[in-house]
Amino acid sequence: MRQRPDVTVALARFRQTVRICTAVAVIASGASAQENSTIRQLEAAATASLGGPASAQAQLEQDRLRRLEESRSPGLDRFFDPFEQSREAFAERTGLNLSFDYQALYQRSSDSLSGTDEAASGQARIIGNWEHLNRGADNAGSFIFILENRHRLGTDIAPGSLAGEIGYLGVTATTFSDTDTTLSVAYWSQALPSINGGFVAGRIDPGDYSDILGYVNPRTTFSNFSILFSPVLPIPDPGFGIAGGGYITDQIYALGVVSDANGSLTDVDWFPGGSEFFTYGEIGWTPSRDQRYLTNIHLGVFHVDDRDDAGVPGGHGVILSGNLTLDDNVMLFGRLGWSDGEASIARRAVNAGVMWRPGFYDDLFGFGVTVADPTDPSLDTQTTVEAFYRLDISDNLALTADVQYLNNPGFSDDDPLVFGLRLRFNL
Numbered sequence: 552m553r554q555r556p557d558v559t560v561a562l563a564r565f566r567q568t569v570r571i572c573t574a575v576a577v578i579a580s581g582a583s584a585q586e587n588s589t590i591r592q593l594e595a596a597a598t599a600s601l602g603g604p605a606s607a608q609a610q611l612e613q614d615r616l617r618r619l620e621e622s623r624s625p626g627l628d629r630f631f632d633p634f635e636q637s638r639e640a641f642a643e644r645t646g647l648n649l650s651f652d653y654q655a656l657y658q659r660s661s662d663s664l665s666g667t668d669e670a671a672s673g674q675a676r677i678i679g680n681w682e683h684l685n686r687g688a689d690n691a692g693s694f695i696f697i698l699e700n701r702h703r704l705g706t707d708i709a710p711g712s713l714a715g716e717i718g719y720l721g722v723t724a725t726t727f728s729d730t731d732t733t734l735s736v737a738y739w740s741q742a743l744p745s746i747n748g749g750f751v752a753g754r755i756d757p758g759d760y761s762d763i764l765g766y767v768n769p770r771t772t773f774s775n776f777s778i779l780f781s782p783v784l785p786i787p788d789p790g791f792g793i794a795g796g797g798y799i800t801d802q803i804y805a806l807g808v809v810s811d812a813n814g815s816l817t818d819v820d821w822f823p824g825g826s827e828f829f830t831y832g833e834i835g836w837t838p839s840r841d842q843r844y845l846t847n848i849h850l851g852v853f854h855v856d857d858r859d860d861a862g863v864p865g866g867h868g869v870i871l872s873g874n875l876t877l878d879d880n881v882m883l884f885g886r887l888g889w890s891d892g893e894a895s896i897a898r899r900a901v902n903a904g905v906m907w908r909p910g911f912y913d914d915l916f917g918f919g920v921t922v923a924d925p926t927d928p929s930l931d932t933q934t935t936v937e938a939f940y941r942l943d944i945s946d947n948l949a950l951t952a953d954v955q956y957l958n959n960p961g962f963s964d965d966d967p968l969v970f971g972l973r974l975r976f977n978l
Contacts, residue, residue, distance in 0.1 A: 589908055589913060589915065590845065590876070590879045591616060592612070592613040592616045592617060593613070593765055593844040593845055594841040594842065594844075594845070595612050595613075595616055595841070596608075596609035596610075596612045596613050596844065597609075597765075597840065597841050597842070597843040597844045597845075598840055598841050599611075599612040600612070601740070601748065601749055601750070601751060601760065601794065601795070601796055601806070602751075602756075602759035602760050602763065602794070603758075603759050603760070603763035603764075603767050603768070603844075604763075604765060604766070604767060604768045604771075604844055605758075605759060605767060605768040605769065605770065606756070606759040606760075607678050607679075607680065607695045607696070607697055607736060608680055608693075608695060608740065610650070610652075610678060610768075610770075611648060611650050611678055611680055614650055614652070614977045617913060617946055618635055618946045618947070620912075620913065620946065621912065622912055622913070622943055622944065622945045622946050623912055623943065623944055623945065624944055624945035624948070627944075627945040627946075627947070627948070628945055628946045628947070631946070631947055631978060634978055635978065638650075638978070645681075646681060646682040646683060646686050647679065647680075647681045647682075648679070648680045648681075648682070649677065649678070649679050650677075650678045650679075650977060650978070651675075651676070651677055651678075651977065651978045652674075652675075652676050652678070652770075652975065652976060652977035652978070653673065653674065653675050653676070653975070653976045653977075654673065654674045654676075654727075654770050654973065654974065654975045654976075655671070655672070655673040655674075655704060655973070655974045656671065656672060656673075656710050656724055656727045656774070656971060656972070656973045656974075657669070657670075657671040657704070657710075657971065657972050657973075658670050658671070658710045658713055658723060658724055658774075658969055658970065658971040659969070659970050659971075660713060660716070660717045660967045660968070660969045661965075661967050661968040661969075662717060662963070662965035662966075662967040663716050663717050663967075664716060664717060664718050664962070664963055665716045667707055667708060667713075667716045668716070668717070669706055669713075670703075670706050670707075670708045670709055670710040670711075670712065670713045670716075670724070671703065671704040671705060671706045671709075671710065672701060672702060672703050672704055672706075672709035672710055672711070672724075672727045672728070672729055673701070673702055673704050674699055674700070674701050674702075674726065674727065674770075675699060675700045676697055676698070676699040676700075677696075677697070677698045677699070678696075678697050679694075679695065679696045679697075679698075680693050680694075680695055681693060681694045681695075684741075689742060689744035690741075690742050690743065690744055691742050692739065692740065692741045692742070693739070693740045693741075694737075694738075694739055694740075695736065695737070695738055695739075695740050695751070696734065696736060696737040696738075697734075697735045697736045697737075698732070698733075698734055698735075699732070699733060699735050700731060700732045700733075701726075701727070701728050701729055701730045701731065701733075701816075702729060702731065703729050708729075709724075709727055709728050709729035710723060710724030710727040710774075710971070711724050711725075711726070711727050711728035711729070712728070712729075713969070717957070717960065717963060717965075717967050717969070718960050718961060718962035718963025718965070719933075719957050719960040719961060719962075719963070719967070720896055720897075720925055720930065720933055720960060720961030720962065721775065721776055721777045721782060721896060721933075721935065722775065722776040722777075723774060723775055723955060723957075723969050723971075724769075724774050724775075724971070725769035725774060725775070725776045725779055726769050726770070727769075727774075728816070730816045730817050731817070733816050733817055733819075734754065734819055735754075735756065735789050735816060736753075736754055736755055736756050736789055737753055737754045738751045738752055738753025738754055738755050739751065739752050739753055743797060746797030746798060747797055747798040747840055748795070748796045748797025748798060748804070749795065749796075749797070750793060750794065750795030750796075751793065751794050751795070752792075752793040752794075753791065754789060754790065754791055754819065755789060755790075755791075755792050755793075755794060755808070755810060756788075756789045757786055757787060757789075757790075757792060757794075757808050757810040757814070757829055757831065758780070758786045759794075760794040760796075760806060760807075760808040760831070761780075761784060761786055761808060761831040761851070761853070762780060762781065762784055762831070762833065762849075762851050762870050762872055762886075763806075763844075764844070764847060764872055764873075764874045764884050764886075765843075765844030765845050765847065765874055765876070765882065765884075766779075766874065766882060766884055766904075766906050766917065767779050767780065770973075770975055771915075771941065771949070771951075771975065772906065772915070772917055772939070772941075773917055773919055773937055773939060773953075774937065774939070774953055774955070774971055774973070775919075775921075775935055775937045775955055777897075777900070777902065777921040777923060777935045778902060778904065778919040778920075778921055778935060778937045781870050781872070781886045781888035781897075781900050781902060781921075782888070782895065782896050782897035782900050782921065782923045783868050783870065783888035783889060783890040783895045783896075783897050783898065783899070783900050783923075784831075784853060784868070784870060784888065784890075784895065785829070785853075785855050785866065785890075785894040785895045785896075786829070787810060787811065787812050787813065787814040787829050787855075788814040788815050788816050789814050789815075789816060790810050790811030790812075790813065790814025790815065790822075791810070791811050791814075791821060791822060792808060792809055792810030792811055792814075792828075792829075793808070793809055793810075794806070794807065794808035794809075794810075795807060798840065801839065801840075802836055802837060802838060802839065803834070803835070803836055804834070804835055804836075804837065804840075804843070805832070805833070805834050805835075806832070806833050806835070807830075807831065807832035807833070808829075808830070808831050808832075809828055809829070809830050810828065810829050810830075811823075811824075811827070811828065811829070812824070812827040812828055812829045812855050812856055812858055812865075813827055813858055813860075813861060814829075823860075824858055824859065824860045824861065825859075825860075826856075827856040827857070827858050827859070828855070828856050829853070829854075829855045829856075830853065830854045830855070831851060831852070831853040832851065832852055832853075833849045833850060833851035833852070834849060834850060835847055835848060835849025835850070836848050836849070842876075845874070845876040845882070846874065846875050846876050847872075847873060847874055848871075848872070848873035848874075849871075849872055849873070850869070850870075850871055851869070851870045851871075851872065852867070852868070852869050852870075853867060853868055853869075853870070854866075854867040855867070855892075855894045863893075863894065864892060864893035864894060865892055865893075865894050866890055866891060866892020866893060866894030866895055867890065867891055867892060868888065868889050868890030868891060868892075868895065869888070869889050870886060870887070870888045870889075871886065871887045871888075872884075872885070872886045872887075873885060873886075879908075880907065880908040880909075880910065881905065881906070881907050881908075882905065882906040882907075883903075883904075883905050884903065884904055884905070884906075884919075885901075885902065885903035885904075886900070886901065886902050886903070887900075887901055888900045888901070890926070893926055895926055896923075896925060896926060897923035897924060897925055897926060897933075898924050898925065898926045899923070899924045900921060900922065900923035900924070901921070901922050901923075902919060902920060902921035902922070902935075903919070903920060904917065904918050904919030904920060905917070905918055905919075906918075911943070912943040913941075913943035913949070914940070914941060914942055914943050915939075915940070915941040916938075916939070916940050916941075917937075917938065917939050917940075917941075918937070918938045919936070919937050919938075920934070920935070920936050920937075921934070921935040922934050922935075923935070925961060930961050930962075931959050932959065933957075933958070933959050933960055933961055934957075934958040934959060935955065935956075935957055935958075936955065936956040936957075936958070937953065937954070937955045937956075938953070938954055939951050939952065939953040939954075939971075940952050947976055947977055947978055948974075948975070948976050949974075949975045950972070950973070950974055951971075951972070951973040951974075951975070952971070952972055953970070953971035953972070953973065954968060954969070954970050954971070955968070955969040955971070956968055957969065
């Protein structure tokens with residue numbers, strides 16, 4: 552059977568854009584390679600946080616360790632050294648560890664249903680970890696918060712809304728919305744050394760504790776939700792809840808979260824829809840606690856209640872997920888997901904991919920594919936492909952080129968390419 556001309560053109564554009572992403576690595580080849588620091592960052596973050604790599608405590612630890620490594624811009628690193636030393640001295644005196652970061656993302660689609668084919672937004676965040684109880688001990692307790700501002704950058708929409716303009720069932724830019732200033736999380740984190748674990752309680756992001764693999768960070772790796780997570784998983788926005796977990800043996804762990812199914816980034820309300828919950832639990836295996844992000848296999852189950860006021864039905868499902876890190880520079884990952892009910896965007900899904908660290912400072916390449924059968928039976932199977940290359944400019948600055956190919960995207964006859972460029976600065 553002959554391909555449609557528009558499919559042929561889209562595939563040609565996709566291959567061309569992948570070459571552009573790969574070319575960034577060639578530009579980097581003039582730099583001297585160093586021993587990869589990302590492995591050490593993920594090992595330390597896995598013990599610092601109950602949640603995933605994008606959680607507040609894990610991000611703080613990764614950024615701290617990154618500042619200790621070499622980069623392509625030693626002069627720029629030295630410029631920021633006094634600020635970093637002052638921040639660290641303040642944390643030493645007070646127990647309050649503060650970090651500041653800014654992300655900007657631009658996305659453009661090759662096709663659009665409405666004529667709107669580009670979007671850009673920024674995120675300014677203050678991340679705080681105040682170790683207030685048993686400071687420095689194994690059973691320390693901390694107050695964690697993220698205060699952020701999400702805003703558009705010169706376009707009519709934010710990237711989080713681009714999917715609706717191109718007929719895609721999903722989100723092409725996870726977390727890059729337009730919600731102004733919000734207290735996204737604010738919770739107490741308590742370590743429990745007796746189980747090599749702990750719990751968090753307060754305003755939490757349930758996505759930090761649901762089906763976590765070591766590559767899941769929308770600010771430093773992939774952008775598409777269906778690559779970062781399984782599209783069968785209906786994760787709500789931040790809301791009040793509790794999560795906890797620990798190790799049953801040295802290698803077997805259990806983790807669970809119960810959160811408000813009506814969570815909202817903009818409204819900090821106490822269960823506005825009443826007793827309607829999102830619940831997720833998993834049991835998993837990892838070689839050791841500090842390897843949880845790097846090598847992991849787990850079985851997770853979830854349930855979300857009917858949301859009566861919002862008119863959204865509930866659902867439940869199962870996910871089998873795993874990732875494996877080879878030779879400290881290649882991570883393979885995959886998922887199988889199934890759901891029942893109307894809460895999820897997909898009834899069945901499989902996704903898999905690879906991340907590769909080429910050895911040029913903290914550079915990172917990623918490639919992922921997700922094939923999903925939508926919950927709506929009238930829609931055909933949708934395939935999402937994403938590739939990115941993250942260029943490590945300095946200890947505090949990274950630039951990521953990203954391309955997504957969306958085949959058979961739910962509500963459109965086109966197969967758009969979405970090109971993205973993301974800048975992240977942290978201090």
